[in-house]
Amino acid sequence: MGVIEKVAKAPQAAPVDVRTRKWVDVLPLDSIIQQDCIEAMRALPAASVDMIFADPPYNLQLGGDLARPDGSHVDAVTDDWDKFDSLSAYDAFTRAWLAEARRVLKPNGTIWVIGSYHNIFKVGSAIQDLGFWILNDIIWRKANPMPNFKGTRFTNAHETLIWASMGEKAKYTFNYRSMKTLNDELQMRSDWEFPICGGQERLKKNGTKVHPTQKPEALLYRVMLACTKPGDIVLDPFFGTGTTGAVAKRLRRHWIGIEREGGYVEAAQERIAAALPLDESAVTTMQAPRQAPRVAFGTLVETGYLNPGAVLTDPKRRWRATVGVDGNLRSECGAAGSIHKLGATLQGAPSCNGWTFWHHETPEGLKPIDTLRQTYLLATQP
Amino acid sequence: MGVIEKVAKAPQAAPVDVRTRKWVDVLPLDSIIQQDCIEAMRALPAASVDMIFADPPYNLQLGGDLARPDGSHVDAVTDDWDKFDSLSAYDAFTRAWLAEARRVLKPNGTIWVIGSYHNIFKVGSAIQDLGFWILNDIIWRKANPMPNFKGTRFTNAHETLIWASMGEKAKYTFNYRSMKTLNDELQMRSDWEFPICGGQERLKKNGTKVHPTQKPEALLYRVMLACTKPGDIVLDPFFGTGTTGAVAKRLRRHWIGIEREGGYVEAAQERIAAALPLDESAVTTMQAPRQAPRVAFGTLVETGYLNPGAVLTDPKRRWRATVGVDGNLRSECGAAGSIHKLGATLQGAPSCNGWTFWHHETPEGLKPIDTLRQTYLLATQP
DNA sequence: AGCGTAGATGAATCCTGGC
DNA sequence: TGCCAGGATTCATCTACGC
Numbered sequence: 001m002g003v004i005e006k007v008a009k010a011p012q013a014a015p016v017d018v019r020t021r022k023w024v025d026v027l028p029l030d031s032i033i034q035q036d037c038i039e040a041m042r043a044l045p046a047a048s049v050d051m052i053f054a055d056p057p058y059n060l061q062l063g064g065d066l067a068r069p070d071g072s073h074v075d076a077v078t079d080d081w082d083k084f085d086s087l088s089a090y091d092a093f094t095r096a097w098l099a100e101a102r103r104v105l106k107p108n109g110t111i112w113v114i115g116s117y118h119n120i121f122k123v124g125s126a127i128q129d130l131g132f133w134i135l136n137d138i139i140w141r142k143a144n145p146m147p148n149f150k151g152t153r154f155t156n157a158h159e160t161l162i163w164a165s166m167g168e169k170a171k172y173t174f175n176y177r178s179m180k181t182l183n184d185e186l187q188m189r190s191d192w193e194f195p196i197c198g199g200q201e202r203l204k205k206n207g208t209k210v211h212p213t214q215k216p217e218a219l220l221y222r223v224m225l226a227c228t229k230p231g232d233i234v235l236d237p238f239f240g241t242g243t244t245g246a247v248a249k250r251l252r253r254h255w256i257g258i259e260r261e262g263g264y265v266e267a268a269q270e271r272i273a274a275a276l277p278l279d280e281s282a283v284t285t286m287q288a289p290r291q292a293p294r295v296a297f298g299t300l301v302e303t304g305y306l307n308p309g310a311v312l313t314d315p316k317r318r319w320r321a322t323v324g325v326d327g328n329l330r331s332e333c334g335a336a337g338s339i340h341k342l343g344a345t346l347q348g349a350p351s352c353n354g355w356t357f358w359h360h361e362t363p364e365g366l367k368p369i370d371t372l373r374q375t376y377l378l379a380t381q382p
Numbered sequence: 383m384g385v386i387e388k389v390a391k392a393p394q395a396a397p398v399d400v401r402t403r404k405w406v407d408v409l410p411l412d413s414i415i416q417q418d419c420i421e422a423m424r425a426l427p428a429a430s431v432d433m434i435f436a437d438p439p440y441n442l443q444l445g446g447d448l449a450r451p452d453g454s455h456v457d458a459v460t461d462d463w464d465k466f467d468s469l470s471a472y473d474a475f476t477r478a479w480l481a482e483a484r485r486v487l488k489p490n491g492t493i494w495v496i497g498s499y500h501n502i503f504k505v506g507s508a509i510q511d512l513g514f515w516i517l518n519d520i521i522w523r524k525a526n527p528m529p530n531f532k533g534t535r536f537t538n539a540h541e542t543l544i545w546a547s548m549g550e551k552a553k554y555t556f557n558y559r560s561m562k563t564l565n566d567e568l569q570m571r572s573d574w575e576f577p578i579c580g581g582q583e584r585l586k587k588n589g590t591k592v593h594p595t596q597k598p599e600a601l602l603y604r605v606m607l608a609c610t611k612p613g614d615i616v617l618d619p620f621f622g623t624g625t626t627g628a629v630a631k632r633l634r635r636h637w638i639g640i641e642r643e644g645g646y647v648e649a650a651q652e653r654i655a656a657a658l659p660l661d662e663s664a665v666t667t668m669q670a671p672r673q674a675p676r677v678a679f680g681t682l683v684e685t686g687y688l689n690p691g692a693v694l695t696d697p698k699r700r701w702r703a704t705v706g707v708d709g710n711l712r713s714e715c716g717a718a719g720s721i722h723k724l725g726a727t728l729q730g731a732p733s734c735n736g737w738t739f740w741h742h743e744t745p746e747g748l749k750p751i752d753t754l755r756q757t758y759l760l761a762t763q764p
Numbered sequence: 765a766g767c768g769t770a771g772a773t774g775a776a777t778c779c780t781g782g783c
Numbered sequence: 784t785g786c787c788a789g790g791a792t793t794c795a796t797c798t799a800c801g802c
Contacts, residue, residue, distance in 0.1 A: 061777045068773090069792040071731025077775050087510060117519035117544070118777060121510065124503025128469060136536045137499040139521050141573050142774090144795035148569060150778035151558040151670075151792055154518045154608075157571035159775080160542075162499070176533040187530060189539035191523050191573070196774055199797055213775050226536075293575070298564030302600040303576065304583075308664035325633060325660060326560035326607055326667045334760070336668065338567050380525035380577050515777080550777080558792090569793070671791065672780080678789095722790055735791055 003032045003265060016043070029233065030249070032257040034265050037237035040258045041100035049256065050173075050232035052101050052111045053223060053244050055215060057082040058119045059090045068149050077212045081261070090119065095126045097237060102130055104235065108171045110135070110227055114161045114215070124162050132164035135172065139191040140219060144198075163227070172227070179226050188226070194218045203241050203267055210267045211241045220247040228253055242268025246275040295373050297339050297354065298327030305372045312339075312358040315366065319346050321358070329358070339369070398425070411615065412631070414639040416647050419619035422640040423482035431638065432555075432614035434483050434493045435605060435626050437597060438476070440501035472501065477508045479619060484512055486617065490553045492517070492609050496543045496597070506544050514546035517554065521573040522601060526580075545609070555609050559668040564607070576600045585623050585649055592649045593623045602629040610635055612665050624650025628657040634665050677755050679721050679736065680709030687754045694721075694740040697748065701728050703740070711740070721751070 179188035236244035239257030248255035339354025527539040561570035618626035621639030630637035721736025
């Protein structure tokens with residue numbers, strides 16, 4: 001593994017044509033090119049890599065400071081690399097690097113790009129305009145996203161990945177069997193759940209995170225396992241702290257990283273050097289735990305298992321409450337809240353399991369609403 | 383509920399200006415306009431609806447329905463002219479109907495558009511270019527998606543919705559409390575799970591489905607509950623078999639549907655006629671505190687719920703403060719101010735909710751003064 | 765050692781009404 | 784238009800520390 005500071009400054013031994021500044025015959029495999037990604041890709045030969053994984057800046061456009069309800073400060077992404085003058089400037093940047101990426105990809109290669117609603121529509125639109133053929137969009141559902149502290153929107157709990165081939169008729173690699181095995185013999189779906197990158201995996205220096213947006217290795221692992229073969233070449237034009245390189249090394253794929261910031265390059269080098277080829281046990285630990293799906297009471301209302309206006313009672317019929325459109329319960333005395341909250345309030349208890357406390361009338365008598373939840377699960381789970 | 387076949391052919395009684403072909407003073411509420419959606423929206427007054435929900439076609443095999451490229455520049459990057467042509471036509475069509483939608487929306491209104499990877503990137507990109515401000519993208523995770531029979535890709539198990547306001551500074555309706563109640567007291571996330579539309583809900587004629595992409599009512603239910611108020615006007619420019627109308631009627635919102643195909647119009651009419659509005663009381667949702675009557679802390683002192691001289695502390699008893707006659711707090715260190723200000727000052731935080739920060743001693747232990755406010759509200763509200 | 769609790773934190777376009 | 788002040792607002796996970 002080496003680091004090439006700039007193609008133009010590469011040592012004479014490096015296989016670069018001085019006039020064209022292009023890599024000849026041999027690619028800078030398993031090394032980091034420290035340079036702007038568009039320039040660096042221009043120096044790579046056409047049709048030379050099997051996959052591109054790209055995590056470009058999202059163009060977040062954050063406002064002022066944000067504080068949590070407890071008053072603490074939210075550490076936002078304020079880095080210069082995420083600043084663009086305008087939406088159209090971002091658009092131009094996106095089209096420029098995607099065009100180079102397309103040139104560098106083999107005809108049977110595929111590209112992956114990750115983003116959020118801030119940028120993914122611009123990315124996807126450019127991908128289609130450039131002639132790529134979208135194969136799937138994949139949702140990374142975050143197990144532990146940051147909440148919406150001000151209660152102004154839905155919790156932004158996912159990111160989107162686009163997977164595309166070189167064209168409508170292009171061939172591509174998809175390891176269907178691997179994915180099905182990884183998913184307990186069920187077809188792998190387009191929504192994947194992983195925790196955000198934290199704990200031991202998160203790179204830190206002097207106690208602070210090295211990169212603000214480090215991606216979990218599990219995500220890259222699934223991407224590479226699904227869409228490359230051992231020995232394939234994976235290019236990451238926004239290498240950051242090298243998640244792509246670390247996973248590629250473990251999965252015995254070749255990688256090329258492009259990254260402008262020296263600090264990130266250094267951290268990536270160290271990290272990848274320490275990465276070990278995969279062993280069996282690691283495979284199992286990479287899998288997201290299968291957990292019983294959680295069903296909110298409101299879901300039963302939305303899906304018609306229980307209608308707004310229905311009356312619930314406790315098992316002893318001491319209290320009656322009416323179901324509201326949003327799944328709230330309103331008792332005759334005027335108190336209102338969720339099934340759990342109202343149950344607790346009426347009993348004067350600190351907490352209450354609304355699922356077993358509240359009952360509804362059925363032809364077979366009073367039944368806990370928990371039975372409705374079971375019915376819903378049976379109907380919707382495979 | 384009525385059906386207007388075409389604005390130009392509307393009966394004389396209809397409030398349409400013959401020269402401008404526009405609706406005047408009165409909107410065609412709770413009715414279906416059978417016409418092309420762009421023309422039909424042109425006839426509606428500007429800034430007249432509170433929400434637009436759109437489920438546009440995403441079939442890229444364009445027929446005569448979609449506008450041809452209107453002189454927009456030709457990008458020479460692609461070599462597949464057929465595909466570029468249809469992609470460009472779809473783009474033009476998308477921008478045309480979105481521009482009309484924007485004109486028709488109130489300044490504080492919001493738009494929802496649903497789509498899949500075939501079209502959602504074009505839609506989102508156009509939404510941003512037109513000046514809308516994306517608030518969230520929402521993932522509808524299908525509980526029971528159709529499998530990928532060929533095993534060539536990931537199972538396409540979700541669709542994407544975009545929710546946007548009229549601009550960065552625009553206000554919008556978001557019933558945060560309702561969503562949190564609906565989700566068992568956890569913030570509603572950006573990924574929603576619903577089954578696909580089937581069973582009794584799926585409209586059928588002679589045993590075959592009436593519409594190929596009928597959306598589940600549960601989806602529209604959550605959208606409307608989250609982002610509209612009772613009595614609001616919801617416009618659906620791609621009405622299909624009227625899911626939007628049926629849900630709007632149940633939730634006591636007004637609706638306007640635009641649909642070109644007579645067969646769908648007929649099915650929608652029948653369906654919506656059969657839908658029953660929910661009882662007034664059931665439509666009541668959980669109120670955000672700021673919509674509840676405001677109670678000043680001083681009021682609690684004036685009315686004797688808390689006496690001047692009472693001592694308050696934070697939950698960890700790190701700070702003590704005495705209640706003044708005017709509802710001011712004075713800490714032992716001499717700092718003074720409103721319950722909010724003093725809390726913020728002592729913690730060194732930018733702000734503080736005094737109602738939950740300050741506690742008072744009760745026989746049951748330390749309790750936040752917010753409970754006093756609840757008691758006061760229960761005692762004084764009808 | 766093991767358990768329980770407190771504190772920190774993550775790609776976030778994060779307030780509103782009155783003067 | 785901006786400024787000021789009231790007051791509303793968080794979930795899952797990991798680490799550190801004390802008992």
